[in-house]
Amino acid sequence: MALSRREFLTLLAGTGPLASGMLAPGAHAAPAPPDGIFALAGAVHPGRGAVLPGHAVLVRAGRIEGVVPAHSVSDRPVVAPENASVLPGVINAHCHDLHTAGERRERWLLHGVTSIGDAASPLRRLPALLDSPPGRTATPSACGPMLCPPGGYPLPVHSPEHALVIASPREGADAVRRLADLGVTRIKIAFEPGVLPEPYPLFDPATASAICDTARRLGLGVRCHVEDLSGLAPALNAGVTTVEHVPHRLHDQGTVRPVLGPDNAPVPEYLRLLERMARDGVILTPTLDVFTRTPWNGPALFEPVRVFRSLGGRIALGNDFPYRRTDAGMPVREMRLLAEAGLDQRDVLEAATATAAEACGLKDRGRIAPGLAADLLMVRGAPTPDALQDPVHVVKDGVFVR
Incomplete structure (x- = not known):
């Protein structure tokens, strides 16, 4: 089960517990990680190249750390709404x-x-x-x-x-x-x-x-x-x-x-x-x-x-x-x-x-790749124009603005 937006933002602020359903398999509840360290999981659309189903985008300090299989993430909270897609802003x-x-x-x-x-x-x-x-x-x-x-x-x-x-x-x-x-x-x-x-x-x-x-x-x-x-x-x-x-x-x-x-x-x-x-x-x-x-x-x-x-x-x-x-x-x-x-x-x-x-000329944006700015969207289902009209989350430079 996914955290609500309020619960998740509280977690990132370091004041909330890690909720049930947000842990990767085999992980155990632990103190909240530092602010700005999290992952977004779903079908990852990198902006250019093949879609990666069941993957997670790792974010730290406003930048993308990498893209890995979602089940392998155990060091940070994972936001994973059902049937979600993750794409660049x-x-x-x-x-x-x-x-x-x-x-x-x-x-x-x-x-x-x-x-x-x-x-x-x-x-x-x-x-x-x-x-x-x-x-x-x-x-x-x-x-x-x-x-x-x-x-x-x-x-x-x-x-x-x-x-x-x-x-x-x-x-x-x-x-x-x-x-x-x-x-x-x-x-x-x-x-x-x-x-x-x-x-x-x-x-x-x-x-x-x-x-x-x-x-x-x-x-x-x-x-x-x-x-x-x-x-x-x-x-x-x-x-x-x-x-x-x-x-x-x-x-x-x-x-x-x-x-x-x-x-x-x-x-x-x-x-x-x-x-x-x-x-x-x-x-x-x-x-x-x-x-x-x-x-x-x-x-x-x-x-x-x-x-x-x-x-x-x-x-x-x-x-x-x-x-x-x-x-x-x-x-x-x-x-x-x-x-x-x-x-x-x-x-x-x-x-x-x-x-x-x-x-x-925005050299560090527009794709999901290590080292680029964490400008990310999450939508339910495929990233069609209809889905993009109402994104589940908007992340800008690693900050949740929606």
Whole structure:
């Protein structure tokens, strides 16, 4: 029998007895172990790789010690609800406007989203966004303002605070270094001409390459906003590591052209670029939730994702909160839409954990493996979107927050 949440938290505080049913076979009641030493047992879904039924995740001092057969654990309390799954905390890799630790706790962490990727923030918001007390709020990945050429996206449609104007390769390299000093984990750029007859300005190749090269030397990936197929090749040529959104239209001299052929397959140029992304390990964050709420909803969103996944491409989960009435909390709608685009349950979970962590540059999160942060969820049954809406437990940096 499993302890109640209150009983278990009391136990971890060192003030409660070890309850019947929580001992591993052959273990005997003993004084409570030090705070922060416990195990979560069930079917372990590591985020990437095979499921391990009947295993336990060992936690000590906020970190994962290992994954072992559950029956072998005798040195710590074991939380083992009936028919439970243990998985990494979910990561929403593409969000905006969640800057304070309190916001991230209430809107995300308490629902099982243990980290978020902020995909562009005003410079003045960075200190609040990077304030991340362990065990108390969702861990942030920050980009700071989006780097753009004069007049380029996001300036025509968003607040100037969300942009940092770059007019030369030298300015681009200097901006990356300044943002790195401020603590960002990713750089954000765009190759976005918009849908007007006169396209928005785009980075020239030298400036885009200077940004990406400098970021790579500093260990930072580059996330690139690409809605228009005309921007995908320049983004890949520059060296971006993540493509944000699904290129779903083609701006051609004032005319918007389709990106799919009569059979709904990506046009040859698009297919070649998807193959290149898959070969080079470039991650795609489709943000289907936000775009299915627009007139662009349809095969042009789903078919490129389906093809990219079939090519072995890596996909990260992000719903572009708060735009177009997307929701905070567990991003179940994005999960279901990824499934509609051809991802199976394991693919969706990997997109929401291991690959989302890589897209955000969160090197110690997103998987269940020794040495990584103990950001963990427990759900009843398989980790489907329905089960994830109501997790049994949420553990953040080894602290039970739910």
